[in-house]
Amino acid sequence: MDTLIVNGSLITGDGITFLEKASVRIRGTMIVDVTPYQEASNEGDRIIDAGGSVVLPGMVNAHAHGCIVGPSMPSGSLPLSTEDVSYQRNRHLLSGTTTLLNVCGLATPDEIGSGVLGPHALDIHVSTAHTPSSLAAAGISDGAGLSAQHLAATIDDMLARGAKALGEAGGGQTLGGGAQDYRYLPLAIEKVTGVAIHPKIARQFKEAVLGRRLDGAAAASDDELEGLLDRHALDGHLTAEQLRRIVVETVMPPVHLAMRGLAEIAAQSERVGMAAIFHNAAPTAATIVQLAETYPRARMIAGHSNHPMFLPEEAVTTATLLKDRGVTIDVSTLDCIATRWRNGPENLDHLATEGLIDTLSTDYAGGDWDTILSAIQRMIAKKQMPAPRAVALAAGNVAKAIPELAGDRGLIERNKQADIIICDAHNFARVRHVIAKGRLVVKDARIV
Incomplete structure (x- = not known):
């Protein structure tokens, strides 16, 4: 069986390890070895050179x-x-x-x-x-x-x-979460008023009526609701009582x-x-x-x-x-x-x-x-955590938390499933190539 070799700098997904120059050797769907960088290969081997990029687990x-x-x-x-x-x-x-x-x-x-x-x-x-x-x-x-x-x-x-x-x-x-803000409450208010509102406004209405814990704590008075309606140009479309009823009947059942x-x-x-x-x-x-x-x-x-x-x-x-x-x-x-x-x-x-x-x-x-990698890049850029630890949040850590889902993957190491991505070294959110189960499925940011 031919070997696919990925050469580059690796973050293995365990939260600790960074290998500046390494070779990942893949046969079939599995990683068979991770070794120091080796330029030489056997006849028939395929090589992906990820020099200048970073190699991560899928x-x-x-x-x-x-x-x-x-x-x-x-x-x-x-x-x-x-x-x-x-x-x-x-x-x-x-x-x-x-x-x-x-x-x-x-x-x-x-x-x-x-x-x-x-x-x-x-x-x-x-x-x-x-x-x-x-x-x-x-x-x-x-x-x-x-x-x-x-x-x-x-x-x-x-x-x-x-x-x-x-x-x-x-x-x-x-x-009473985000879907109430972006879907259910805006639809209920538009049905009554004919006015489409932004989800951020729907969230304000919801929390004014019910409180952030949906327990009525710190709920707004009618005068405060009227002021909120006026601020968002809905004062001629809804009364405070109508708004309260719409929110309660939409969110709480x-x-x-x-x-x-x-x-x-x-x-x-x-x-x-x-x-x-x-x-x-x-x-x-x-x-x-x-x-x-x-x-x-x-x-x-x-x-x-x-x-x-x-x-x-x-x-x-x-x-x-x-x-x-x-x-x-x-x-x-x-x-x-x-x-x-x-x-x-x-x-x-x-x-x-x-x-x-x-x-x-x-x-x-x-x-x-x-995207997950955009959040990882943010954490790295803001120095909230080092790159190996940030990558592990969506790799090795998930494998530990839900091994039934990912116990055989999430890490670039021997005998793990060959799920590997290659990203720009200075912006992990830019994905160049994706290997899934040993097969190149995204090449140059295009599905193949």
Whole structure:
């Protein structure tokens, strides 16, 4: 069997190791050796010279949406179009992700979609959140994509069929998160007023009526709501009472059930011993801390711990409490690195500076997610952590947190799956080549 050799400077993904000049030797789908740089090769060997670039393990994205053909999001909404799913998959691959966990949670493993869309170089897996309260919360918030087979599915059934983790427990649709800002609340307000509002304004309305924890704490008075409506030129379209009713009726119906769903999934994680991903935001933080204490053997991952519903100091305090209780702290790029349409980088920066981040993902952010490598590049440029440690957040650290998903990859070392990316040395977000399972699938930033 011919050998593919990648020569260059390596960051291996373990959080520590940088090899200035090395050769990665690949046969079939596996890395067979990592040696000091060797220019000579056997006849028939193929060589990729990554001199001037940096060689990294393929990114493992353990919290994403939009890459399957089944029900979308924890709300069980209608699937995305096949065109949109293909677009999302290609974006992830071109940005250096080679393994992805789609955590909508209510699709089945056969809805990954290879039969509909054909095979893809991105290795896609699904999670399961098929508990009674999670399914009921989805049905109240949307549920248009749920069929009888989804409603009858169980955690055990989905794991037996290949699901790699539990969750996402809760979601932006069912727990007053980002999807309420960019989708549900703007649609509800436009239906009444005929006026389309920006998600940032929807978030202001939501938090003014319900508070950041959805508990009514520090809720605005009618006069304050009227002032907010006036500030956004909606005073002639809505009264304070109407705004309050729209927000409550749109956001709150699934919340109680979704909170119960968190507890169900924590209990299931302890029972079956699988990692479970939780919607971590201001409304759920205290509950997740309590669940970590109640189910100490559950393998809990606090998703998007930089959620914009947290103030920066709250994000740090919550992550510290959870980490002290054995919870894995995941952060997501959302749209907070380069796009910044709805979200900024403040919470991410605070968590990185405090050394609280375990893993790094994208989430979805209404489809506006920024790339994992753009966040890694930001952390390196701001000297929040050294490059090997930053790369490990979406490589070796994910392999440790969810070995069922990535135990055989995430590291450039012997006997690991040959998932490798080659990036510009001075900007890791610029991906030149991607090797997935030993095959060159992106060359010169184009899918081949």
